[in-house]
Amino acid sequence: MTTQIKLHDCAKTFADGTRALAPFDLEITGGETVVLLGPSGCGKTTILRMIAGLEFPDAGGKITFDGDDVTRQSIEKRRVGMVFQSYALFPNMSVAQNVAYGLKVHGVGRDERDARVTAMLEMMHIDMLADRAIDQLSGGQRQRVALARAIAVQPRVLLLDEPLTALDAKLRVRLRTEINGLLRKLGITAVYVTHDQEEAMALGDRIVVMQKGKIAQIGTPREIYRKPQSPFVADFVGAANRLDGQMHDGRLHIGERVFDAVDAFDPRHGDIIDQGPVELYFRADGLSTCEAGDADFTGRVEAVSYLGERLRLTVSGIGSMPVIVDTHPDDVISAGTPVHCRVNADRLTVFPAVAVNS
Amino acid sequence: MIMGRDWKFYAQLGLTIVLCLFIMIPVVMSALAGVTVNVFKGLSSGLTLRWIFEVWDLYAASIVRSLGISIACLLVTLVAGVPLAYVLVRRPGRLTRLFEELLTLPVAIPGLALALALLITYGGFGQYRMSWLFILTGHVLFTLPFMVRSVAAVMAAMDMKTLEEGAASLGAGFWRRFFGVIVPNAKPGILAGALMVVTLSIGEFNLTWMLHTPLTKTLPVGLADAYASMRLEIGSAYTLIFFVLIVPLLIAMQAFADTAKRPPKRDDTAEDTI
Numbered sequence: 001m002t003t004q005i006k007l008h009d010c011a012k013t014f015a016d017g018t019r020a021l022a023p024f025d026l027e028i029t030g031g032e033t034v035v036l037l038g039p040s041g042c043g044k045t046t047i048l049r050m051i052a053g054l055e056f057p058d059a060g061g062k063i064t065f066d067g068d069d070v071t072r073q074s075i076e077k078r079r080v081g082m083v084f085q086s087y088a089l090f091p092n093m094s095v096a097q098n099v100a101y102g103l104k105v106h107g108v109g110r111d112e113r114d115a116r117v118t119a120m121l122e123m124m125h126i127d128m129l130a131d132r133a134i135d136q137l138s139g140g141q142r143q144r145v146a147l148a149r150a151i152a153v154q155p156r157v158l159l160l161d162e163p164l165t166a167l168d169a170k171l172r173v174r175l176r177t178e179i180n181g182l183l184r185k186l187g188i189t190a191v192y193v194t195h196d197q198e199e200a201m202a203l204g205d206r207i208v209v210m211q212k213g214k215i216a217q218i219g220t221p222r223e224i225y226r227k228p229q230s231p232f233v234a235d236f237v238g239a240a241n242r243l244d245g246q247m248h249d250g251r252l253h254i255g256e257r258v259f260d261a262v263d264a265f266d267p268r269h270g271d272i273i274d275q276g277p278v279e280l281y282f283r284a285d286g287l288s289t290c291e292a293g294d295a296d297f298t299g300r301v302e303a304v305s306y307l308g309e310r311l312r313l314t315v316s317g318i319g320s321m322p323v324i325v326d327t328h329p330d331d332v333i334s335a336g337t338p339v340h341c342r343v344n345a346d347r348l349t350v351f352p353a354v355a356v357n358s
Numbered sequence: 359m360i361m362g363r364d365w366k367f368y369a370q371l372g373l374t375i376v377l378c379l380f381i382m383i384p385v386v387m388s389a390l391a392g393v394t395v396n397v398f399k400g401l402s403s404g405l406t407l408r409w410i411f412e413v414w415d416l417y418a419a420s421i422v423r424s425l426g427i428s429i430a431c432l433l434v435t436l437v438a439g440v441p442l443a444y445v446l447v448r449r450p451g452r453l454t455r456l457f458e459e460l461l462t463l464p465v466a467i468p469g470l471a472l473a474l475a476l477l478i479t480y481g482g483f484g485q486y487r488m489s490w491l492f493i494l495t496g497h498v499l500f501t502l503p504f505m506v507r508s509v510a511a512v513m514a515a516m517d518m519k520t521l522e523e524g525a526a527s528l529g530a531g532f533w534r535r536f537f538g539v540i541v542p543n544a545k546p547g548i549l550a551g552a553l554m555v556v557t558l559s560i561g562e563f564n565l566t567w568m569l570h571t572p573l574t575k576t577l578p579v580g581l582a583d584a585y586a587s588m589r590l591e592i593g594s595a596y597t598l599i600f601f602v603l604i605v606p607l608l609i610a611m612q613a614f615a616d617t618a619k620r621p622p623k624r625d626d627t628a629e630d631t632i
Contacts, residue, residue, distance in 0.1 A: 052523075052527060054523055054526075074526075075523070075526045075527055076526050076529050076530065076531055077529075079529070080527055081527065082523065082524060082527035084520055084523070084524060086517060086520050088517075088520040088521055088523065088524030089524070090521065090524075090525070090539050090542075090543070091516070091543055092539070092542035092543050092545075101525070101528055101538075102528030102529060102530075105528055105529040105530045105534065106529055146524075149524075149528070150527070150528075153528055153529065155527075159527075
């Protein structure tokens, strides 16, 4: 069950001429969970469907499972387990019959089938729902049945297409944790599609960030989070604050202020950026509030949200766009008042300003 | 609420009752006429089953033929209509759209015109022209759109694409998916369509009247014949037999439609806690 998957030079152009995916290579190690992350329309689902055999790459592309060429093989032959956002459970069958369906198709004998269905339902903690009709189940229960059904046939790879998107926030986190445990326990190769950065970080051994039909970055959750290689990735994984700056002789200038110790290298070439305009991306921790004397900038509080463990301020007047700054939840700050901020230069990600991608 | 209902309520109630009676009384009168000894003397002449038996003696063959044609019509529309509905829903496009319009044409065109076209085209094929298959052809043309529409409506509502992809990922080939997943889930539409086709075929007169021969009379054609050439009691008795055949079918149709419409029942589960 630890199938290694390779996609080589795969591109996808739809019948109407739309290019969904530029040619790309992707290698998925046996037993690894790879998350395809990106906004809608970025091509992540198309990659998943290519691996599944529901879409085929343009001529020249090649897909292998453990070295076997499966490029032109239909989904029925590929032995992939699929979990859909809309569950795709068969409403004409009970929970147990749904899970047994694939086993029946594969000609597994009755006794073994029953045993395996029971084991699957127990593993997903839904054994008491075995005889229920699908329309009697809640969303979370349905997705459990879908998982049990996909895993029952012992697929070579498990493919999950936004399986948690239709569920409410609390349940999403809970089922996410459970899926994570399941994937580790089974050690199965898995490809997981999501647009949710948190989900991607929680589940992925590696994350593939997609942008407009291209792979923007591949890396571990830590790499993606700490060292985004483009403004797009930085923005997508939550570093939504942006300031403009200038590099002069290796020192960063933001407005009147000058900062010494910053890692400023062009992520695409690895060169140190010495001179020229730069864009700075950072999360709420890139700025902190301080006394007037220590301040790099003074802005104006536009909005205040109390988030329990912190107070989140939207501050204007520092960059061209408002920035988000977090402060202690006990601070009493109201909208419309001035606020002093200090830059935490080590939290900034620096990109050359003439970046090709937005 | 002692005053409760004012005169408006009673006025509406009265109107409703009058309208209902207006529709119901002819039905009752007709049924009664079929079991009255002499309809011109009225009920005082006494009740009898004589006319019923007479109709049966004269027209049993037509009635049985009608049932046979309706069942054959059902089989043909099932075999042709269900896959057709599948293709129309699964592959939407200009061509399938056009085809759907074409398919509905026989419903809009007067039955007489349709029958005339069939006669002009196939009238020369003696054996075919004389057999009940000629009538069946007309009935299939007329009822197929009802089957296709009814099945397609259910299919369109069930996200067939994803269901099929799910089944395919589990290894199921096309036929297995079609008969194991698609058809069972389209059952409400197939049942509703089936009952529609059977009742339409049994009651069809326009087309059939043009297409029939003295040896291929159907139930409604026989009815027209009875009214035109025999005692009023016989025609009425015929109507009574027609009612007995068609009313249970209509009730069944309604019952099936209700099952299909009912919202999914949901046990009081622990909701989304698991």
